[in-house]
Amino acid sequence: MRAAVILFPGSNRESDVVRALAKAAGRKPALVFHAEHELPQGTDLVVLPGGFAYGDYLRCGAIAARSPIMDAVRAYAAQGGRVLGICNGFQILCESGLLPGVLMRNSNLRFACRMQHLRVERDDTPFTSRYRRNQVIKVAIAHGEGNYTADAETIARLEGEGRVAFRYCDAKGVLGAANPNGSVNDIAGIYSESCNVLGLMPHPENLVDSLVGGTDGRAMFESLVAS
Amino acid sequence: MKAHVVVTLKNGLLDPQGKAIEGALKSLDLAGIENVRQGKIFEVELATEDRAKAQDLLKRACEKLLANTIVENYRIEFS
Numbered sequence: 035m036r037a038a039v040i041l042f043p044g045s046n047r048e049s050d051v052v053r054a055l056a057k058a059a060g061r062k063p064a065l066v067f068h069a070e071h072e073l074p075q076g077t078d079l080v081v082l083p084g085g086f087a088y089g090d091y092l093r094c095g096a097i098a099a100r101s102p103i104m105d106a107v108r109a110y111a112a113q114g115g116r117v118l119g120i121c122n123g124f125q126i127l128c129e130s131g132l133l134p135g136v137l138m139r140n141s142n143l144r145f146a147c148r149m150q151h152l153r154v155e156r157d158d159t160p161f162t163s164r165y166r167r168n169q170v171i172k173v174a175i176a177h178g179e180g181n182y183t184a185d186a187e188t189i190a191r192l193e194g195e196g197r198v199a200f201r202y203c204d205a206k207g208v209l210g211a212a213n214p215n216g217s218v219n220d221i222a223g224i225y226s227e228s229c230n231v232l233g234l235m236p237h238p239e240n241l242v243d244s245l246v247g248g249t250d251g252r253a254m255f256e257s258l259v260a261s
Numbered sequence: 262m263k264a265h266v267v268v269t270l271k272n273g274l275l276d277p278q279g280k281a282i283e284g285a286l287k288s289l290d291l292a293g294i295e296n297v298r299q300g301k302i303f304e305v306e307l308a309t310e311d312r313a314k315a316q317d318l319l320k321r322a323c324e325k326l327l328a329n330t331i332v333e334n335y336r337i338e339f340s
Contacts, residue, residue: 092326092327093329096326096329097326100325100326129329135331136329136331136332138274138275138332139277139278140277141275141277142277143277143278143281183274183332184331185331216275
């Protein structure tokens with residue numbers, strides 16, 4: 035797999051993504067600077083990593099979403115290319131119009147930094163084929179603006195088209211019991227219309243090694259390699 | 262010429278920062294404060310002196326970057 039990880043000023047989780055991808059794919063992804071206008075030839079996955087691009091100035095992800103490389107990412111996604119946005123990357127995807135909705139300040143005003151259970155909503159996408167539907171996984175969250183919201187029509191469309199990728203839940207998979215940020219319908223991640231773009235607040239890339247607390251994130255990268 | 266762009270959260274959306282500020286103000290015994298919502302102001306200097314052109318330019322600036330129109334309203338004011 036030839037993955038490209040985009041580097042913005044203020045990205046800080048790119049090395050975790052590089053490690054997770056290298057482990058799953060057996061080769062290191064390319065690092066692509068935000069000021070570039072093109073993705074490397076033959077790219078088959080783009081990852082927008084977590085961090086605080088441009089210091090979260092204006093709105094989280096707002097300035098990064100207007101950087102030159104994002105035009106290339108938009109064109110790539112329009113042709114069906116796979117794009118994964120994690121945490122700040124999810125915020126950038128929303129701001130760039132690649133995913134609908136917006137990530138608001140956590141409703142309790144607290145930065146949420148802890149382990150979190152998620153329910154895998156579907157297992158028939160390039161990102162989740164190595165999971166089982168309704169599987170409960172435990173991954174890390176670390177965000178202050180993860181409160182996903184959109185207008186009622188958009189939420190109804192996302193739900194109707196099965197575009198919710200992950201929901202926050204408790205250890206038993208119960209929804210509504212462990213929402214860390216107030217997001218609508220416990221949404222932790224969503225897909226684009228044809229499921230080639232995924233944005234999620236949690237960090238699967240941090241849970242790929244049993245030495246650091248779990249391996250529930252590994253299946254996402256293995257799914258991407260396999261598909 | 263100079264202009265102010267005021268960006269505010271749309272009505273009905275939870276504004277946790279505004280709520281926290283409201284709570285702090287109330288704790289200061291400032292009687293009569295009922296509701297606080299937080300927004301942003303941008304002071305912009307423009308090359309043109311033409312009000313209509315400035316209005317059009319700033320509208321595009323708001324739509325492209327300054328406001329996220331999913332959750333925010335904006336208004337343009339000239340001083």
